[in-house]
Amino acid sequence: MYDLIGDIHGHSVPLKTLLQTMDYIPINGIWRHENRKAVFVGDYIDRGPAIREVLSIVRGMVDNGHALALLGNHEYNALGYAFQLPNGQFLRSHNAVHTKQHQATLDQFRSYQQEWKSYLDWFATLPLFAELNGIRAVHACWDDDHIQWLKDTGNTTMNTNLLLASFERGNIATTIIEETLKGKEFNIPEKYSWHDKDGHPRNSNRLRWWINPDAVAYGDFLFNCPPELRDQPVNQGLSMSVYPADAPPVFFGHYWMEDKFPVIQSVNVICLDYSVAKGGHLVAYRWYGEPKLNSKNFVTIPGG
Template sequence: MKSPLPEYELKLEMQDSFDIIGDIHGHADELVSLLENLGYRRHGQGYRHSDRKVIFVGDFVDRGSAIGKVVDIARAMVAAGDALAVMGNHEYNAIAFHTPRPGKQDEWFRPHSEKNLKQHRATLDQLSPSELADAIAWFRTLPVAIEIGGIRVAHASWQTRDIECINDALADAGRFTPKVLAMSEDAGSDLNDAIENVLKGPELQMPDGHSIVDKAGHRRDSVRIKWYEDGTGRTYRQHHLGSDEVPDVQIAPGDLATVDVYPRDAVPVFVGHYWLTGTPTPLAANVACTDYSVAKGGKLVAYRWDGESELSADKFHWVDTE
């Protein structure tokens, strides 16, 4: 099988000790506290451990009050070989927001609508134009998935065919160039579906008349699902992944056909993205989410992985939002 990873990712040194850190969203104080609690010490602009590395699951920007510091720390750690990082949907959105449409005046691949400006406002307010441009250039280099040392990491879900689709497009048309962004916005295309699934999570459309208001205050007519479980016979509430209030309505037969359920015998996979709450615990024996809503008064979470094939609640570490 063709690897879903870019060639340069496969050249990274493999090891058995990783600390997978969830969505940070500009919360630098919590990031520093978590790194220090895990035994990392200041090294240049970043942090270093004697025998471990960090893997960031993405979503460095938006919402928090120290976005530039978060980007500086993560970028320095990746450059120094002390960390790896995958792209989050907020990095993808930032790239699209700041990429003009060729030949179009004042038009961007992510429209500068009131909703999108509100989501991106903290980043716009805190970073200068040159700092933003520099950050966007770095975001373009981030892989959408990493498989190394016996684990997999993606921002929202692991869908092998979708990861291959994205990487094929990047290889053919450049790393999130205007050509890739134009291809990806074609609703219903393979690339559009792939980016939605890997960076935002597989979703199911709810029946007419049903909707939810998500944690960002947006009304949605679709729900994110437990892509690591078979949803046959379930309701939308039972199969929803996250902490939104979802209707207890039966899923229609056939609606799950486009989602590849993550196998129970596959290597452990780590994601972020889902605004979970409460005490961190694995979603399945081989699936863990490290996003516990630091941007909404929750926790910044890491999973300390040491080679185990079955994940354990005891391996989660976190700091609470101050």
């Protein structure tokens, strides 16, 4: 069975504590469980103080068959940041915002450039989604049409062609990768613009893609909803796919949930990102094959 683990962001101490709490043990430096497998939903790098150690733990488990690791948006961004085009420019520009987001990783690998290159090559092999004997996992958003496109085109990992296409404005790959790894967004009136956790102004909000917008208010549909919009009903007729209530359980990270304790988002939907990099918790869900998700299966470790 599987232990699904949320965003780590370079925090190795909570990660090791979490693994130990779930009865994983390190043998010859590789964490393993006698009869379970870890599934990491992405975002191993940036922000935290021990990025190299986190990557060593996760990759060691994957390479030895004790874990599956998905690509997160921070690993995707790192690939774009490192990919230099023939004209000397980079796929993801080295502007102040992008560099600040990536700075902790750049600093910690400054004296380990070959090691970092090895991890970049490894990122390109990580799956964009997983279907595992009755459950699903993805970093930010499971859209059946997007997943089918990735399957049909043979783009289940971030190969070079997909990476290049995903940075082309107007390319279908751009929408699919952005929404799969960063979530779907909803544009709000400019007067309701807000600032994200990194201080950047936003006039769009990530949306809860498992909620039907036709019957709820904006406060239930949008993350970080401006107070002025919370009680207003969502515009009727919004065209979007909603994760079906009868689909397999899906696990993901990415959204910086702020609840004091992890909660099941919907009957078959669980977010595992509880802001470990911002003083929150590192969260896992232990799946035993149950058809109905159970909140007793969460494991929570303070970020410190």
